Amino acid sequence: MARGVTKRAQRHAVLAAIARREWLLQMLALGAAGCGRDRALGRSSQLIILYPGDEWVLGPAADMQAKLMVFLPLVGRDANGALVPRLAERWERSPDGRTWTVHLRHGIRWHDGVPVTAHDVKFTLDLLTQVEAVSPAVAPGSYAVTVLDDYTYTITLYRRAPGVPTDDYTVFYPRHLLANLDPQDFPRWDFWTRPVGNGPYRYHRHVEKTMMELEANPDFFLGRPNIERVVLKFGRPSLTELVSGNVDALAYIDQTALLSIAGDPRFEAHHMVNGFDHHVILWNHRRPMFDDPLARRALTLAIDRYELQRVVNLPPNLPVVDTIFTQDQFQRGALPAPLPFDPAEAGRLLTEAGWRDEDGNGVRERRGEPFRFVALVPPSGAVFAPSLEKAALYVQARLRQVGVDMAIRTLDIAAGRRLENAGQFDASFRRLTVPAYRRLFSDNTSPIGYVNPDVRGPLERAGRTVSPEEEDRIYLEARPAFERDHPLTYLYPDAWTTVAHRRVRGWSESYLAEAFYHMEDLWLDDRRESQ
Helix, strand or coil, X not given: CHHHHXXXXXXXXXXXXXXXXXXXXXXXXXXXXXXCCCCCCCHHHEEEEEECCCCCCXXXXXXXXXHHHCCCECEEECCCCCEEECCEEEEEECCCCCEEEEEEXXXXXXXXXXXXXXXXXXXXXXXXCCCCCCCCCCCCCCEEXXXXXXXXXXXXXXXCCCCCCXXXXXXXXXXXXXXXXXXXXXXXXXXXXXXXXXXCEEEEEEECCCEEEEEECCCCCCCCCCCCEEEEEECCCCHHHHHCCCCCEEECCCHHHXXXXXXXXXXXXXXXXXXXXXXXXXXXXXXXXXXXXXXXXXXXXCCCHHHHHHHCXXXXXXXXXXXXXXXXXHHHCCCCCXXXXXXXXXXXXXXXXXXXXXXXXXXXXXXXXXXXXXXXXXXXCCCCCCCHHHHHHHHHHHHHCCCCEEEEEECCHHHHHHHHHCCCCCEEEEEEEHHHHHHHCCCXXXXXXXXXXXXXXXHHHHHHCCCHHHHHHHHHHHHHHHHHHCCEEEEEEEEEEEEEECCEECCECCCXXXXXXXXXXXXXXXXXXXX
């Protein structure tokens, strides 16, 4: 034990010395206030992005999109959202959809020059089943991987899992560097702060809690990226940093904050609409005001969700939904028409459910209890939920018009989740991912107390299938019961917004509007610097 502690202390001392040296380099390279560029490289060679996180941002515990600059997934997406080969060159699937044979691209190397092989893929996939508390979690026994040769493997699925060429997000790690490390320390390996990847950019240096610099990979299989250096400057989104010229782009900005620079020709906003996630209002069915589907439907009818999109400054005409769906169904537009904005019908349904304003004070009552509740809301600027506080203010005003009194309690996301999981809430504004459906609508663990076997049963079967086509059919089967119950209110789909100086070129709405998915396609046009 003492020897291990000594080694760990020595390693931390070395890392601290390196960090101090890198801090001095950082001050030289980025210290010119208001400029923020490495002049020796020239303005066209460096892009600085203000990004949430720290030097662990490329690791599995962070689970952030920036990792896609350094590590390759099996597939990516083109401008239309169609899957395109990346690390995988081609593949075949068995008739039952359970077994895939994947052929990797030859000639791809780790950033230290070692070839990327199927052994690295198997190592990573096996590793993911051994590690707890890492997102996305993978249950042991989800699949079996067999390496056929250095560039071919098969994966047999026992439930939906990564490692197949429909997954454009899972990345893989170098076995030759990591095989002897303890899997239980996986999220804390020093490797994540100095990673060796195989993507378009490679790690160059970092300063603790301050920045990470990546450089173009000259060996990238699609050719050396146009932008030589990408600096991730760590911090919360700040338009001041952008307007002052300290950064070239902000990731995951609050869309409503963009209104303050709407007339500034220097900057452009780019929105990637993400059907995998939606912003919603969860109603706690254990509360008397939310135990009736008529009331829950009425609350949705009272909200003009297309107007709400404009209020939070989203791209126009995003789809509005009122049912459960797969990501593929969302991308295909295979969704039924949503409930309209109809406050008169909302009032009628509330009256039918027994809620009336008997004393004329503007708030409906039932059996002497007012329709009054508290909604948990993340603060403005929260990463991945930046606009929900403003959305809640709009909803509050709309509900007041139909006699419902909603108070707002601003709470950070982690604290809000704890209250949700304990069932200690009335309503909650939150970001909801499609994989969370099964827990949310299960009668055993549902934080909203929702119970309907006609929804729970199909979702459990959907969780076991490995066929996207069968999953589609199962979701269609569950929709009628879900739509009758109306257990939650969808507000708008997630839109990841990046705002950048207009000299940053190469964006494509909306699948390629997130820089980290296609940084190698961007370039800098200095002719637009002063326009």
